[in-house]
Amino acid sequence: MATFSCPVVSFAMKCSYGSSSNGNHGDYRVDISVNGSASTRPVKHHALVNEIALKSPTSLANIQFLENSNEKIRQRIPTKKLLVDPYRRGLIVERGVGYRQTVVVRSYEVGADKAASLESLLNLFQETALNHVWMSGLLGNGFGATHGMVRNYLIWVVSRMHVQVDRYPIWGEVIELDTWVGASGKNGMRRDWIIRSQATGITYARATSTWVMMNQQTRRLSKMPDEVRGEISPWFIEKQAIKEAVPEKIVKLDDKAKYVHSDLKPKRSDLDMNHHVNNVKYVNWMLDTIPDKYLESNQLSSIILEYRRECGSSDSVQSLCQPDEAEISVMNGRPLDMIYGYTHLLRTKGETRNEEMVRGRTRWKPKI
Amino acid sequence: MATFSCPVVSFAMKCSYGSSSNGNHGDYRVDISVNGSASTRPVKHHALVNEIALKSPTSLANIQFLENSNEKIRQRIPTKKLLVDPYRRGLIVERGVGYRQTVVVRSYEVGADKAASLESLLNLFQETALNHVWMSGLLGNGFGATHGMVRNYLIWVVSRMHVQVDRYPIWGEVIELDTWVGASGKNGMRRDWIIRSQATGITYARATSTWVMMNQQTRRLSKMPDEVRGEISPWFIEKQAIKEAVPEKIVKLDDKAKYVHSDLKPKRSDLDMNHHVNNVKYVNWMLDTIPDKYLESNQLSSIILEYRRECGSSDSVQSLCQPDEAEISVMNGRPLDMIYGYTHLLRTKGETRNEEMVRGRTRWKPKI
Numbered sequence: 001m002a003t004f005s006c007p008v009v010s011f012a013m014k015c016s017y018g019s020s021s022n023g024n025h026g027d028y029r030v031d032i033s034v035n036g037s038a039s040t041r042p043v044k045h046h047a048l049v050n051e052i053a054l055k056s057p058t059s060l061a062n063i064q065f066l067e068n069s070n071e072k073i074r075q076r077i078p079t080k081k082l083l084v085d086p087y088r089r090g091l092i093v094e095r096g097v098g099y100r101q102t103v104v105v106r107s108y109e110v111g112a113d114k115a116a117s118l119e120s121l122l123n124l125f126q127e128t129a130l131n132h133v134w135m136s137g138l139l140g141n142g143f144g145a146t147h148g149m150v151r152n153y154l155i156w157v158v159s160r161m162h163v164q165v166d167r168y169p170i171w172g173e174v175i176e177l178d179t180w181v182g183a184s185g186k187n188g189m190r191r192d193w194i195i196r197s198q199a200t201g202i203t204y205a206r207a208t209s210t211w212v213m214m215n216q217q218t219r220r221l222s223k224m225p226d227e228v229r230g231e232i233s234p235w236f237i238e239k240q241a242i243k244e245a246v247p248e249k250i251v252k253l254d255d256k257a258k259y260v261h262s263d264l265k266p267k268r269s270d271l272d273m274n275h276h277v278n279n280v281k282y283v284n285w286m287l288d289t290i291p292d293k294y295l296e297s298n299q300l301s302s303i304i305l306e307y308r309r310e311c312g313s314s315d316s317v318q319s320l321c322q323p324d325e326a327e328i329s330v331m332n333g334r335p336l337d338m339i340y341g342y343t344h345l346l347r348t349k350g351e352t353r354n355e356e357m358v359r360g361r362t363r364w365k366p367k368i
Numbered sequence: 369m370a371t372f373s374c375p376v377v378s379f380a381m382k383c384s385y386g387s388s389s390n391g392n393h394g395d396y397r398v399d400i401s402v403n404g405s406a407s408t409r410p411v412k413h414h415a416l417v418n419e420i421a422l423k424s425p426t427s428l429a430n431i432q433f434l435e436n437s438n439e440k441i442r443q444r445i446p447t448k449k450l451l452v453d454p455y456r457r458g459l460i461v462e463r464g465v466g467y468r469q470t471v472v473v474r475s476y477e478v479g480a481d482k483a484a485s486l487e488s489l490l491n492l493f494q495e496t497a498l499n500h501v502w503m504s505g506l507l508g509n510g511f512g513a514t515h516g517m518v519r520n521y522l523i524w525v526v527s528r529m530h531v532q533v534d535r536y537p538i539w540g541e542v543i544e545l546d547t548w549v550g551a552s553g554k555n556g557m558r559r560d561w562i563i564r565s566q567a568t569g570i571t572y573a574r575a576t577s578t579w580v581m582m583n584q585q586t587r588r589l590s591k592m593p594d595e596v597r598g599e600i601s602p603w604f605i606e607k608q609a610i611k612e613a614v615p616e617k618i619v620k621l622d623d624k625a626k627y628v629h630s631d632l633k634p635k636r637s638d639l640d641m642n643h644h645v646n647n648v649k650y651v652n653w654m655l656d657t658i659p660d661k662y663l664e665s666n667q668l669s670s671i672i673l674e675y676r677r678e679c680g681s682s683d684s685v686q687s688l689c690q691p692d693e694a695e696i697s698v699m700n701g702r703p704l705d706m707i708y709g710y711t712h713l714l715r716t717k718g719e720t721r722n723e724e725m726v727r728g729r730t731r732w733k734p735k736i
Binding site: 071073074075076077087088089102104106107108110111112114117119123126127130134142169170171172173174197198199267268269271272273275278280284288292295 | 439441442443444445455456457470472474475476478479480482485487491494495498502510537538539540541542565566567635636637639640641646648652656660663
């Protein structure tokens with residue numbers, strides 16, 4: 001580990017809720033009986049599962065096997081590269097290595113202004129990234145780890161995310177999400193996204209992110225094993241969704257921050273497949289600290305996140321937020337205070353010391 | 369109103385955040401310039417919008433018109449019946465009146481157990497109901513109101529919802545949602561749903577709901593005008609997703625309830641397109657009151673909701689919850705307390721009195 005060379009200086013992990021996150025969740029139900037509900041199609045796969053169950057109904061090892069079989073039948077994760085997925089409306093583009101998915105903005109993904117929320121966009125980024133790995137035939141588990149990563153007990157952790165939004169898609173609008181990956185230094189991976197209007201081709205949003213590998217047992221960063229590089233590097237593209245000459249440095253806030261929300265706690269529904277608090281939830285903690293009045297007349301145009309530390313399920317989290325100094329402008333003869341940026345910090349609030357989880361920087365523009 | 373005959377005794381409104389909810393949101397942005405982002409397709413519709421803008425750029429009426437034009441171009445709500453929607457993977461079934469949509473369970477719709485949450489299922493119910501009206505060519509505004517309803521200032525309000533879940537779909541699973549409508553008494557409408565596995569046809573969940581019309585200005589229930597009956601009754605089917613001989617009566621809880629969460633406040637992100645707290649959020653307030661320990665080993669098998677009153681944006685909400693008396697059972701020689709049901713109440717907490725918002729009843733079964 002001493003010679004580890006990683007392009008990201010800050011170290012980040014997703015929120016962990018226990019020492020194990022290998023995807024074998026003990027509480028996953030085994031539901032092998034065919035229930036009595038009306039069925040409109042022949043029951044293809046359950047016969048097999050029932051047969052296995054009848055042979056040795058009490059063995060714990062068999063139950064584990066059945067869980068996995070049942071999941072496999074229901075998920076049907078491809079074992080080799082797929083070019084088109086009609087259910088996801090996904091296809092492989094960019095000469096065979098990028099992924100494009102067409103999505104309709106759903107009624108529950110928009111807010112009171114009928115526009116998709118930032119949370120919805122981040123959710124779609126996660127979804128398309130995972131579907132990209134899904135279609136590549138490399139998917140070993142739920143969070144985008146390849147078979148080689150699973151063999152080496154490695155998981156992905158996000159260290160940085162930068163999102164720029166020119167325009168928010170609205171309810172019912174058809175959008176196209178493109179995503180692709182590239183190298184980031186020797187041991188990291190970059191993942192980018194672009195959201196376009198399907199009707200006009202106009203770009204609505206762009207995002208870039210950096211990921212590194214962590215040993216899920218030692219919780220330490222890891223080099224990228226040659227086996228894994230061999231799996232993923234054929235998918236790398238040079239193209240960048242956001243050109244960043246010099247990445248912006250984010251100041252670390254302290255107790256003097258203007259707005260502080262304390263005692264934030266992860267809820268049960270904040271946990272995702274990996275028993276982690278999903279990083280999208282972090283963003284909500286940040287944005288909820290900005291005054292309502294400001295958000296009524298402004299919309300987010302960019303956010304940069306630097307993930308630094310995981311938080312525990314029992315951690316109490318503080319969200320700090322500091323507006324940039326207001327610029328005085330004049331509109332219709334009246335002076336206006338205009339704030340275009342906020343600096344953010346999420347930290348755990350311990351008895352003796354606080355620890356940084358995420359630094360953030362948001363930029364805003366007036367709603368027209 | 370005195371002679372109003374309605375099949376639902378209890379009166380329900382969605383949470384309102386102001387006197388107007390006609391869908392013309394003043395803060396909706398008018399974004400008519402073609403931004404400088406890379407475009408991969410010819411800009412088809414913006415030329416039209418720009419042309420209109422140039423003709424009379426300062427008139428407020430024109431801005432309103434432009435907002436609507438721009439929305440229409442981006443949403444493309446059908447003005448006549450569509451049989452297939454490739455973007456939504458939706459189609460008209462049931463001899464021309466039912467709607468079926470194929471959906472892949474997304475990574476952010478599942479919880480730590482990889483299974484879709486109840487919230488996700490309720491979101492999909494809302495989405496498919498709106499897409500059903502969308503494809504019917506009758507959609508006048510975002511919340512499923514027909515053109516006739518819009519002309520009569522009427523909106524839909526839900527008064528009752530009953531959901532039964534045999535099995536929760538898991539991440540990546542392809543499911544089919546069927547939805548259809550029927551009469552409910554003289555002035556109400558029933559809407560039902562069924563969720564099936566796409567691979568096996570096995571039914572995973574069923575739901576039924578009752579809707580009535582409300583005058584959005586007086587906030588009072590309304591008869592169904594003949595004009596509206598003429599629009600929607602050709603879509604009515606007799607079939608019921610859940611047969612309820614005698615609907616279960618839900619006890620009204622009081623301060624003696626075992627679990628009470630107080631000071632719940634709607635967040636900005638809880639508001640939907642109609643500036644209402646979405647009824648799905650109510651359900652989370654209910655379920656969060658059940659002890660974590662219980663939820664680790666049990667899963668919801670049914671929920672009945674009776675909506676009774678809207679809540680204001682500044683209301684403080686209490687969530688009360690009472691377990692049924694535990695049944696003593698024995699497993700592996702050890703006695704076990706087993707609770708199969710909870711009664712719920714959401715109420716506003718006023719200075720002088722509390723008012724009922726929603727009564728609920730949940731039933732549970734052990735996770736296997």
